[in-house]
Amino acid sequence: MTPTEDMVCCPVCDALHEMGDVPDGQRARCIRCGTVIAVGRPEAILRIVVLAVTALILMTIVVFYPFLELRNGVFDSRASVFETVMSFSEGVMAPLSVAVAIFVIVLPVSRLGLLVWALGPLSIDRNALPGAARALRWAEVLKPWAMAEIFMVGVAVALIKLADLATLSMGPAFWSFTAIVVITALKDTQMSKHSIWTALDKATMR
Amino acid sequence: MDGTRQSNNALTAREAGLVGCRHCTRVMPRGTPKCPRCGGTLESRDAHSLQRVWAWMIAGILFFIPANIYPMLITTTVGRASEQTIIGGVIELAHHGAYGVAGIVFVASILIPVGKFVAIGYLANVVRKPHGEKPKHLLHLFEFVEWIGRWSMIDVFVVAILVALVQFNIIATINPGIAAVCFALSVVFTMLSALSFDSRIIWDRIETLSDE
Numbered sequence: 001m002t003p004t005e006d007m008v009c010c011p012v013c014d015a016l017h018e019m020g021d022v023p024d025g026q027r028a029r030c031i032r033c034g035t036v037i038a039v040g041r042p043e044a045i046l047r048i049v050v051l052a053v054t055a056l057i058l059m060t061i062v063v064f065y066p067f068l069e070l071r072n073g074v075f076d077s078r079a080s081v082f083e084t085v086m087s088f089s090e091g092v093m094a095p096l097s098v099a100v101a102i103f104v105i106v107l108p109v110s111r112l113g114l115l116v117w118a119l120g121p122l123s124i125d126r127n128a129l130p131g132a133a134r135a136l137r138w139a140e141v142l143k144p145w146a147m148a149e150i151f152m153v154g155v156a157v158a159l160i161k162l163a164d165l166a167t168l169s170m171g172p173a174f175w176s177f178t179a180i181v182v183i184t185a186l187k188d189t190q191m192s193k194h195s196i197w198t199a200l201d202k203a204t205m206r
Numbered sequence: 207m208d209g210t211r212q213s214n215n216a217l218t219a220r221e222a223g224l225v226g227c228r229h230c231t232r233v234m235p236r237g238t239p240k241c242p243r244c245g246g247t248l249e250s251r252d253a254h255s256l257q258r259v260w261a262w263m264i265a266g267i268l269f270f271i272p273a274n275i276y277p278m279l280i281t282t283t284v285g286r287a288s289e290q291t292i293i294g295g296v297i298e299l300a301h302h303g304a305y306g307v308a309g310i311v312f313v314a315s316i317l318i319p320v321g322k323f324v325a326i327g328y329l330a331n332v333v334r335k336p337h338g339e340k341p342k343h344l345l346h347l348f349e350f351v352e353w354i355g356r357w358s359m360i361d362v363f364v365v366a367i368l369v370a371l372v373q374f375n376i377i378a379t380i381n382p383g384i385a386a387v388c389f390a391l392s393v394v395f396t397m398l399s400a401l402s403f404d405s406r407i408i409w410d411r412i413e414t415l416s417d418e
Contacts, residue, residue, distance in 0.1 A: 001223060009227070011228040015216040016222055032216040033345055033409075068367070068371060077372070079367070084370040084371075093382050096387050137230070144397060150356060151363045154359075154361075154367060155363075157311060158367040158368050160304050162371065193229075194231045
């Protein structure tokens, strides 16, 4: 059998499909395992890019402003996300500090950057930038390792652990970080592999 | 499309002499080394999938043991140091009446890792030989395990936040214990174990074709 442009292979179970355009608002699922393969949503790319750019802008607030503030009358302590990340930076714990930095800041920012690089030009009807395909593939590969939302749950647990010790207040960075987590989740619901890659194909060939 | 009846005897890329890209769903002739569209490596089946699943899982279990024995947090209050393990932290939270949060930490730090070891071990064992399991059920189990694994990181982040915030010199300081490193490594290794599993082999050795 010779492969054609319209042939789609389910990444989860290897079943072959012949697929044309998916009607707006419809979802195409794998006939064998039910995985969503394509989503007919022409405006999805623009939405993904807008959400990714918003999250990137909010990320600058996260880095520069205090995240949590701790007061118990005499003492005052402030921590930015950056300081939290550097908390293991002494001695044997240094590698852990690097790992936390990568999971909480570096990977979420890289994913957003890669997506904007790959899909940004498409959303304003321009030709794709060089390396767009590679950027898109890496954004997908890095997905399980970007853990900003898990960090937020960690913040909640830490707040309760410290409730007796001192008064805590949330800084501006806390709220922008919350917003980033929500925006990233929204963005990921818009993505479907086949639809995005088809769009990128068209933009590259143009 | 939605609502279409699903069957187990669909034609696969492998049977058709083709290979599908897992990154971008593109189909190419069998033997093509790299996907021309996205540059990803093409493999009809990952031959070493199960080997890597077991290797990463053993590494994960090895680090999970010290992670539970050694202290996660070392709190120094007016010169006196006290150490807290993962389970010790859960018990302390429960003592404070924060049962919900104690539950979250217990599930994330103990139940999920142990459940993952059992579930991945079961999956890797079942797909080795012809099996009569419903592939749909195996896939659901695998997708659940793959999705939930990252949430075990909660406790590591809690330690990082506490260490950064509580630095009042003589009055109270919190320092990370060695278990924090072990636990983080254990989570990373079990995530790699789950990611190494090639879900396509679930369908390769189905004994009886069920209707679902």
